[in-house]
Amino acid sequence: MNDFFQKEFTTGQFAALYGVNKRTLMYYDSIDLFKPAIVKKNGYRYYTYGQSVFFDVIQLLRKLRLPLEEIKKHLAHCTPQKTRTLLYNQSQMLEQELAELMWLQKVVQNKISRMEAKPEIDYSKIEIIESKAQAIVTSEPTSKISMEQVMKITLKFMRDCYHTRTYNGYPLGYMMDAEKMQQGDFSQLTNCFYHIDENHSEAVNWTYKPAGRYLVGYYKGSWTNMDPALQQLTDYANGHGLTFTGNAYLENILDDTAAVEDYYYCEAKISILLK
């Protein structure tokens, strides 16, 4: 049994046994991470079964994203205590990575769902819709500041939502003061917002787009030329004796990922809360 553990395998054989590339074994040899049990005088490397545990450990630590250099250091002075600490740290790291991946997965799933569910929209239609409350996160206020500042705040908001994993894959929206809008002032964006999944987002300070009756219209065209559409909605409201209250919500319909070609082009849903 003893000499059996010593049975010699060439690089190719040992590599095949473990399903790795033999150049990897040579590489590990060259960086002194995992060396053959013996090198014969013709230069041929020979590995043994006895080395398998060692090799397995390397493979595991590799999977745990530990750099080869760290693995080497660890194996050089490896105590049960140190091993425990190492595993614990890597496990913490894995946890982070898992959280990130699960979030990403959710984001992508939501984007896909939205793409698949996209209905045919009559962009000239104006309607009144009874809507449930929807969870959103909002940015800092953007009213009464320069467009430059608005953009800065928007970018910061987007970056923050991304990093804090508040973002759930829904497109960005903007809010306006609905009462000002009714007075014909379309210039003041009060803030921007994201829809979020009430149950799954890691958002901390989120609110609702309130439940209620909304006047809803659609728009497609250049980002920079939306005012006539807003005017049309306002006219409609005034012509039908409707009173705006609270906020107007400009929500992108197209997902960012899909609408890359022309960055001025947008399709948006405009909903304004009615009294």
Add this chain to the structure above:
Amino acid sequence: MNDFFQKEFTTGQFAALYGVNKRTLMYYDSIDLFKPAIVKKNGYRYYTYGQSVFFDVIQLLRKLRLPLEEIKKHLAHCTPQKTRTLLYNQSQMLEQELAELMWLQKVVQNKISRMEAKPEIDYSKIEIIESKAQAIVTSEPTSKISMEQVMKITLKFMRDCYHTRTYNGYPLGYMMDAEKMQQGDFSQLTNCFYHIDENHSEAVNWTYKPAGRYLVGYYKGSWTNMDPALQQLTDYANGHGLTFTGNAYLENILDDTAAVEDYYYCEAKISILLK
């Protein structure tokens, strides 16, 4: 508003805005992935807010592990349909990665728990223990074949358990025919096995180490010199009128990750089912 989108940022400013390294922007320029809106005649690159959506998409696809070359190709002929397919494929990939990571996390957690829970063992103690059934997976039979073949099967078993994520981080064990053992034949390992988490393992064909009364002894020393310990247990059984039945289980106590120094050294628990 129009000229506002055109507002120019130098490489450094744009990089700071998005929290990336400015050399990265230069790199993206050099590989024609993301180029500045304008390059002035002094060679300075200028980026604009209008490019931000494009850049965001690149960042997202990057997070989804899509290589830069693929991102480039995709953005070159990007339709909603293609985007959907792409996102779907990457999401499938993420799912794989998530499954792998969650398994790894479980493996590491189990290893850590075992290390922390390791009791002080009196290795000379022999006792009779009432044990519950424990979930295990077993390898192909290894009896009546050469030691070489046994090792091959063992390695294959380990590799399989690893790749199918059946392995849950518990050390390898070996089984022997308990009746043959009582007759003094310690040579025949019937197969090897892993303990698994009944609820969490992805194992397909698993069985139980049966509930019942076990004669339990311990061993520490060379792997190749365990026979005297087995003899001692057998003698004890014969001296106390105990009859072996079913299988004997040789279970490693040390985790592979922690016991790397000397690959002959092992600490094992030997439990033999009693009639």
Add this chain to the structure above:
DNA sequence: ACTTGACTATACAGTTACTGTATAGTTTAT
């Protein structure tokens, strides 16, 4: 003994997605 095919080793280059650094030129603030 000789040839053939299958292996081995080394050296060198290439991969991906950056990042660092040295050098030289440009802009901006004082």
Add this chain to the structure above:
DNA sequence: ATAAACTATACAGTAACTGTATAGTCAAGT
């Protein structure tokens, strides 16, 4: 006018392999 702060380019380096060309070695068959 000058210094500080920026810009650009060229070149090299990173990690963890992987591919390839070349040359040497081994085992089997004739």
